[in-house]
Amino acid sequence: xxxxxxxxxxxxxxxxxxxxxxxxxxxxxxxxxxxxxxxxxxxxxxxxxxxxxxxxxxxxxxxxxxxxxxxxxxxxxxxxxxxxxxxxxxxxxxxxxxxxxxxxxxxxxxxxxxxxxxxxxxxxxxxxxxxxxxxxxxxxxxxxxxxxxxxxxxxxxxxxxxxxxxxxxxxxxxxxxxxxxxxxxxxxxxxxxxxxxxxxxxxxxxxxxxxxxxxxxxxxxxxxxxxxxxxxxxxxxxxxxxxxxxxxxxxxxxxxxxxxxxxxxxxxxxxxxxxxxxxxxxxxxxxxxxxxxxxxxxxxxxxxxxxxxxxxxxxxxxxxxxxxxxxxxxxxxxxxxxxxxxxxxxxxxxxxxxxxxxxxxxxxxxxxxxxxxxxxxxxxxxxxxxxxxxxxxxxxxxxxxxxxxxxxxxxxxxxxxxxxxxxxxxxxxxxxxxxxxxxxxxxxxxxxxxxxxxxxxxxxxxxxxxxxxxxxxxxxxxx
Numbered sequence: 447x448x449x450x451x452x453x454x455x456x457x458x459x460x461x462x463x464x465x466x467x468x469x470x471x472x473x474x475x476x477x478x479x480x481x482x483x484x485x486x487x488x489x490x491x492x493x494x495x496x497x498x499x500x501x502x503x504x505x506x507x508x509x510x511x512x513x514x515x516x517x518x519x520x521x522x523x524x525x526x527x528x529x530x531x532x533x534x535x536x537x538x539x540x541x542x543x544x545x546x547x548x549x550x551x552x553x554x555x556x557x558x559x560x561x562x563x564x565x566x567x568x569x570x571x572x573x574x575x576x577x578x579x580x581x582x583x584x585x586x587x588x589x590x591x592x593x594x595x596x597x598x599x600x601x602x603x604x605x606x607x608x609x610x611x612x613x614x615x616x617x618x619x620x621x622x623x624x625x626x627x628x629x630x631x632x633x634x635x636x637x638x639x640x641x642x643x644x645x646x647x648x649x650x651x652x653x654x655x656x657x658x659x660x661x662x663x664x665x666x667x668x669x670x671x672x673x674x675x676x677x678x679x680x681x682x683x684x685x686x687x688x689x690x691x692x693x694x695x696x697x698x699x700x701x702x703x704x705x706x707x708x709x710x711x712x713x714x715x716x717x718x719x720x721x722x723x724x725x726x727x728x729x730x731x732x733x734x735x736x737x738x739x740x741x742x743x744x745x746x747x748x749x750x751x752x753x754x755x756x757x758x759x760x761x762x763x764x765x766x767x768x769x770x771x772x773x774x775x776x777x778x779x780x781x782x783x784x785x786x787x788x789x790x791x792x793x794x795x796x797x798x799x800x801x802x803x804x805x806x807x808x809x810x811x812x813x814x815x816x817x818x819x820x821x822x823x824x825x826x827x828x829x830x831x832x833x834x835x836x837x838x839x840x841x842x843x844x845x846x847x848x849x850x851x852x853x854x855x856x857x858x859x860x861x862x863x864x865x866x867x868x869x870x871x872x873x874x875x876x877x878x879x880x881x882x883x884x885x886x887x888x889x890x891x892x893x894x895x896x897x898x899x900x901x902x903x904x905x906x907x908x909x910x911x912x913x914x915x916x917x918x919x920x921x922x923x924x925x
Contacts, residue, residue: 475683493755596642612689793839
């Protein structure tokens with residue numbers, strides 16, 4: 447089966463055929479950098495990281511663009527009110543650009559820990575003001591936009607396909623909906639392309655319409671088209687951005703270029719807490735920095751990939767703990783296989799890997815079905831454990847094939863099995879356990895079985911399980 451992608455625009459799965467053979471342009475809406483990233487951000491960016499990884503693994507030349515919004519995103523995602531970054535700058539008594547810089551660094555630190563690829567290009571909204579002004583000038587000249595009191599608004603009545611992504615009509619966009627009414631607009635559904643800077647507004651630029659700043663939506667149109675062209679393959683983002691953000695992007699971009707803006711629209715679903723969306727405005731979010739204090743980054747990545755990107759993911763510490771148990775089982779099998787390869791320990795057992803490879807590919811080709819792909823890893827791990835539990839070993843050919851499967855699929859595509867940086871305390875703990883095992887082994891050689899049993903039992907009491915193998919004694923933490 448060829449790769450199928452669920453296209454929000456058509457509301458169905460479609461065969462993926464890039465605009466230019468062998469090349470893929472993908473743009474994903476990045477964060478508004480006014481606070482630390484949380485689990486909801488991780489859901490989105492881990493999901494799209496796997497998509498990019500899979501496309502690259504499928505031998506496409508991929509250009510991945512993910513923007514950073516550092517101006518123009520107003521509180522409430524509407525056309526009136528305070529800029530999110532300026533608001534945070536007042537709280538922290540810092541310049542808005544200082545806020546943007548600090549939280550940008552914080553964002554990339556967290557994404558690196560999650561083993562996300564860095565985007566090929568990470569453009570900033572504030573660095574593309576000229577491009578945004580040029581698009582707005584074009585829209586005014588072609589009668590798709592109008593000026594009012596130093597601001598510029600897009601006239602949705604002039605774009606006949608407005609609402610095609612979110613399946614809404616202009617008549618539905620009346621007062622009382624999410625679109626906040628601004629009195630100077632011709633139509634309540636019209637949206638801001640450029641806003642006049644009020645007195646005291648720090649982040650502002652000169653334009654043909656006076657001093658001001660860009661609207662949130664125009665930023666992504668300008669940055670995506672600058673680096674990917676007027677038409678490109680995939681535009682991704684959270685489902686909450688489908689309307690109004692992405693709907694407005696389509697309208698202003700296609701009105702400006704007279705071309706199809708994006709071929710495939712992809713939206714990840716949200717993270718919930720007790721059935722409610724996780725978000726800063728609701729105060730129910732968990733930052734990644736706090737989550738990393740309790741859980742390994744790879745456990746969180748695995749937890750996210752256990753749900754399909756289009757499915758909701760309910761967050762709780764109990765769910766992360768359960769995910770850790772599953773991830774540890776897979777990781778332990780992978781480690782054992784790598785150790786056998788390093789030590790050249792082979793046996794007579796064989797295992798056919800073709801079906802597992804086919805099943806993994808089928809799962810990923812079905813709209814990047816990571817839960818099903820992970821299930822394939824578990825099926826293979828179960829088969830391997832059956833062999834290892836009977837004190838048998840894989841032959842060299844099978845071992846290499848299985849290792850390649852885990853490396854190519856689990857590590858390269860899903861981004862798993864990467865060791866977290868060892869904590870100093872954990873390193874000391876490991877060294878002490880190894881020292882006790884060495885002492886126990888010496889006691890056994892001297893037939894001091896009372897001492898050797900005491901060491902085993904005491905380690906067992908603190909959750910350290912010893913397994914005596916032919917070559918060495920291995921240990922693991924009790925699950």
